[in-house]
Each structure stands twice: as structure tokens, then as C-alpha cells.
Amino acid sequence: MKFEVLYIAVCLLWCTSLCAARDTVYVSGGVQHDGLFPTRDISEYRTHPRAPWAKIDHLSNNYIDLAVHYLTSATNVVHFRGVTADTRVEINQWPLPGYEPGFAGHGIGRLSLRADFEWGHISVGDIYGQFGSGILLNLYENRDLGVDNSLRGAKITAEAYNGIHLTLLGGKQRRYWNCYTDGAWGWNYSRDAVLGADIDLELHRWIIPLQQNSIDLTFGGSYVSKYECPDTLLQPIDGKLYMYNLPRWVGAGEVRVEMQGHGWDVMAEYAYVANNPTIENMMSYRPGQTLLLSAGYSRKGFSVLAQAKYSDNMSLRSSRTQTGIAGRLNLLPVFTPQHTYSLAAIYPYATQYVSGEWAFQAEVCYTWPRRTPMGGRYGTTLKLSGAHVRGLLNEGSWAVDWTKHGTYYTDLHLELNKKISQIWYLNALIMYQTYNQRVIEGEGDLVRAGVAVLENKVKLTDNITLRNEVQYLFTRQDNGQWVAAALELDLWRCVTVTGEWEYNIGGAPNELKQHYYSALITYTHEAHRLSAGYVKTSAGLNCSGGVCRLEPEQEGVKLSYNYTW
């Protein structure tokens, strides 16, 4: 807490002095409130067992961001360009349903100071960033999932020479709050430190033929090491007790290459983690590996993409006893499509960090030009996309498990996008999915589902647009068939009235056959956005980038406000 107070005092003094400076000073920030007044017994949604829940009628996630920017154009010896001070206050003592227990809390979630120079920048405080694709280190914030895995420490990024980019960082990782442990008004962090180094070499800056042929070629490498004091972790075997001999240092490295040019983008990335015994991988000492391969081509009206990913035992955390969403250092790309239609997103995929997987994804997108037989008067876009994820035959093996139990996820869909007339847009989707509930959710069947979606958007007048969609999901497993519909009326580009409805029409026991619906009004004025309405949503996984959070069924009045400046 003393650190936070000192930091704020320094920033206030600095801001005051800046007012007298000749250079540019501006303030940016934002306010976000997402709230729910549940109509059910609120204790059903308690997140932390020690949070005081008496007399609470309102759940909410609240964020206040504030950043002060100072920019200078004056020349100076160290090529200083400016500095930014960032602060974020979070008040999530009674958060929305479905977050991990540690998420409940309040305090200053972010404090950082960043100095920009001509050659790079230096940051101290809570730092974010990623190395390469993030398969070794990805420090980010995602409010929907409740993820904030920043490091409190320092980061320096420099362009050491034309085309050589270096990054060094180190710190302790944030892990939610500690206000229920010792009553502090600050954030909880890992006991020990994480260090990282990254280098990118832009070879096209030095190799003339590459420049002449407009080809960008980049080689890169990263190293991440975490230091952790050995815990006393015991294991009984045949009636005798043993203690794990745990490594203090766990190191991980990666190499990558990427080539871009003439519409092509080809990338390969490999990462290796030395022995990293954790609770999550059942104290396994075997190394972890990841290989990413990606090739894509795009030009006007046509694009194609093919990707493959292998991963095994690649969960890197700052603390070996941490599980759940918090405390993860890396983020493996999910290689499955993210859907926005509700029924298409009922079965989202969650990356298997420990048991490993082979994931394949391919996509072809083609737009028939206007005034052609297939394109019609305004053009037609067709996208065929497929993703398939399978397990590994054995631990540490590169072989694919082609048995029935090795099917983790499949997504094959065809999407059509067409402008029918000046005022009418059409979008249609047909999809086939397989979803291994046992692997992804911990229990259940192999679900095979088909989804069909039809969406229309009609511009009734210059200021009124009506969008409607109907969806149907068919499956013989899990809860059976679903239907859904949505209606959205956009008025004067500032008011939106939305109504959504879902119903489980087959398979589930009668008490689960309920109507789920929402009715919302949203008002937008410049940087302000206010939304209010009534919602009743079904339980399900909320996923982003392969990281998922289970949201329970919710019902109540919803209120949201956003303002950024």
C-alpha cells in the first residue's frame, strides 16, 4: 500500500509540474460498470466464501482507468519523447456471477510509468506484453474472463540497431487480490519472480534482395525463466513419505521465423520448457513443447489460410501450486473459430495445456465481384472454414490419437455474406461441430451438433436499421435441440433496442426446458454508452482465446455504462 500511495503522490506532483511545461499533456481514461440486479437469491452467485454477502442486492464489475500522457518534441541527449502514467482502480467486491473466488476484491489493479525514447521505451510498475505469438509469455487483461496476469516489475524495449529489437522484463505476477487474506487494499502477487528476454531480427532491413522484392523476413527468439523457492510438497508411496525435489529455476525458450510478402504470410514457431513440475500437470518433470505452423495468402477478393499446432505439457505458471485462470504466463493460440452467434458458441473449445493436442485449421474466403453471375449486383462473399483438434496418443508423444476418444473438437462451417439490395444484407451460416465434453468440461459425452443461422439486416430509413436472426441447433447428445431468435432495432445511430430468445426444445429433462431471453436498450452518445434491460441467460462457457470461464444461469436486471475519453 505504501508503494501505491507514493506512486500516486509522485504522479500528482509530476502532473502539476507538467502544467507549466510547454509540451503536450493530455489525459485519457475510461469508466466501466457492468451490473446485475438478480431476481434470484443472490447468495447463489457468491464468488468468494469470505466476502460479506449480507444486504447485497447488486452484483457488479467496476473499472476506472486513468492515464496522463506527456509528449515532447524537444531534442535532448537521451532522445526522450514522452512519458505516460497509467492507473486503474477496480471495485469487484461482489462481482458478476461465474468468476473465480480470488477475483472478488477491490483495489488499485494497475500502476505503471512508461518513458518513451526514440530508440524504445522503459516501463516500471505493472507491465503487459507478449513474446512472439505468446506461447511462452503473454501478459494481458481480459475483463470478460477476469484475467489480469501482468507482472509488477520493469520492462525495457529497445531497437538496438536498425532491425534488431530487444526486450527485457522481470517482475512478480499478479494473482487477483489479497484483501480477504490480510485486509490489504492491494493486489496479490506471486511469491517469486519471472524474467524474460526477447530478440527480433528484421533481416529484410539488411538483405537488399529481400527489400527489392518487398519481402519481410523476421527471425526471433525468446527466453522466459521463473524463479520459485522449493515448496515442501509430499507424496506418499506404499506407506512411505517422499518429498519432491523441485527446481528453483524453470527455463523455457522459443525460436520463430516469419516471412511476409506479395500477399503471403508464412510463420513457424517452436517452444520448449524444461522440467516444470506443477500441481496442474500432476508434478510431472517431463519437458513441454509447442510447434506452430501457419501459412496464408490474401489478395483482394480471395484469402486462404492453413495452420497446425502441436502442444504437450505447455502450461507455464508463476507458481507451481496455482490452478485455474489466474497465474498463467503463456497463452497458446486456440486454432478454432470464435463465433458470435449464440447457438454456434454453445460448445466453445478450451485449449488443453497439459494433456496436449494437435490442432488443425484451414479457411478459404472468396468474394465474387459485382455484376457477375455468382456475385450478383453487389458481390457475394463465401467463406469455408474448418478446425479439428485431436489428443496425443501418449504423454510426450508426437503421434495423433486417431481413436474415438482422441476427438477433442471439430468445427466445419460455411458462411455466406451477400448484399441483396441497397437496403438489405443477408448472412447465412451452416455448421457441423463435434465437442468432447469430458475433455473440455471434465465430464460428459462426445457431442455432435449441426447449427444453421440466417441473419438479415434491413435499412428501413437513413436512421433506422432492423436486424433479425434465427438459429437452430440439432444434436442427439447433451441437452438436445435449441432454437434462438434475435431482433435488433437501431434508431438514429444512437439508440439500439435488442431482444433475444433461446429455447431448449429437445432432450433435456423438463425442468431444464426453459425460455432464456433478454431485452435491452442501449444509448450511445459520443464516448458514452449506457445499456439497461432484463436478462435470463443459460449456463455455459464464456471463452476467449481458448481460455474459458463457466458462467452459471443468471436472471435479473442488467445495467452497463461505459465512458472513454
Add this chain to the structure above:
Amino acid sequence: MVSAKYKISVFSRRLSAASVLLSVLCLCVLNGCEVINEGERLIPVPQPAITDGRNHVLIEFTGFRCVNCPKASEAADELSRTYGDRLITVAMHPATNPFTRGAEQYDYTCTAADTYYLHLGGLATTPFPAGNIDLQTETDGSMIDYPLWATWVAEQMEQTGMVQLTADAALQPETRQLTVRAHCYAMQPMSLQLATWLVEDSVAGAQALPDGSVDTQYYHRHMLRGTIGDEWGENVIAQLQPDEYVVTGKLPEGCDPKHCYAVVVAMDDNKTIINALQLRIE
């Protein structure tokens, strides 16, 4: 027009900075990794001294849909072999968690399991297997992953008991009435709650396994079937010459008396178990 001298100056400064950063990177590479060879990964530790003292209860939250719960059950069995009678394991199937959902014939839930699960902060979204020692809620997060059970139990075993229990249990086969008589001894008078749990071993049923199959001949161990009397027990005074605590209740239908046993637990004001005793039913 930038002079050559300025360019060289910038280049050399940047190269110096690059050298420093690269040196640090090399240091990371050389020192930031420690590999433990295969034969050195487990270090024997002195075996725990089994003395008369406080007994502990390992509560295992489990469900027939939980594919990793058989491994947790094996871990609990290993701990029982290590600590003998000083560690009592009880498996609870709370209905509020989806891992216990299933067809009627596989319903191993009971209201007592729900009560203790909610008391420990268990949610519908809590992943299984999860465990707890002695119904403790002081630490931030009362549910413990099973690889940590051995460490937690070892820490608790170092504590001495302030309360001693003696008890016996008798069953009338015709009426299935179970009577438990207990005494609580303490050097200084202490008020505590005394509860009696009914536990059944080797319950034949179904269990989902990690390979996706369901074993329909699985034997569930130490399953909590309910409580005799109130779930939080009755108030008793532990002292040098205590009163007799007597509780009577009926065995639930479906319980096989041959596999049943009673666990008498003594709890303090925080509802933490401070001693326990496992009784064969005579």
C-alpha cells in the same frame, strides 16, 4: 544533414545498449534453468511418528462424473496407508455440483454433503476432485487440489489434540436403529459440537474414467451417507468427567450395515474438526 560523427555516436551508443541487453539475456540462459535428473526427483523423508493424539478428517469432494476422482481416491488411500487410524477419509457427493449429476441409480448425494460443501465455499463451478482437511476455512480457498493433500495432511499431523474421544456404536439389525455413545475428555472444560457421520465403504456403482469409459462395477470408498442427528451436531462440554453423548438414528435404505461405520467428529466454534473417531458398528 546528419553528420557521420553523429551517426557513429548513435550507432555505438545503441550497440553498447544492445551489448548490455544481450549479456543479460545470456545470463538468463546460463542460469535460468535447473534440470533435476530422474533418480533425484523424490527424496525420502522421515516417517511420521504415529502417536496417540488428534485424529484428522480428509474430506474428498467427488462425483461419479468426475473422471479424475478415481486418482484422487487412490491418493487418499495412500495417505490412509501412511497415517493409519490418525487419518479418516470421507468422500462426499454434493448435489449442488454438476459432477454428481446422473441417473437415479447413481445418486450418491446427501443433504449433509451439500451442507458441508456450501460451508467450505463450494460452488456449482468448483472443479473436482477437491478436498479439505478438518472442515477448515481459515485459509483463502478451502478447496485443495489432490496433489497437495499429502502436504496439507502432514502439516496438520504435527498438531496435538486438546480433546480426546471415546465412543462405541451399536446397531439393531431388525429395526436398523444405530446408537452411538461418546465421551469427550479435556483438561479444561470446553464447549464443542459433537456430530456423528454415517459412512459406507465399497459402494458398488458407476464411475466415469479418464479414458472416457464408465466403469459400472466401481467400488466407491468411504462415502458419506448422512448424519445421525443434526449435521452440525449437538453442543457438549468436554471435561475430565464428561457426560455421555448419545444419539440414535436409522440407517438409510440401501446402506449395507456390513460396510458401514460411524465417524464421530468434535467441532469447535468455527465448525472446524478438532478431533474425530472412526467406529466399527457392532
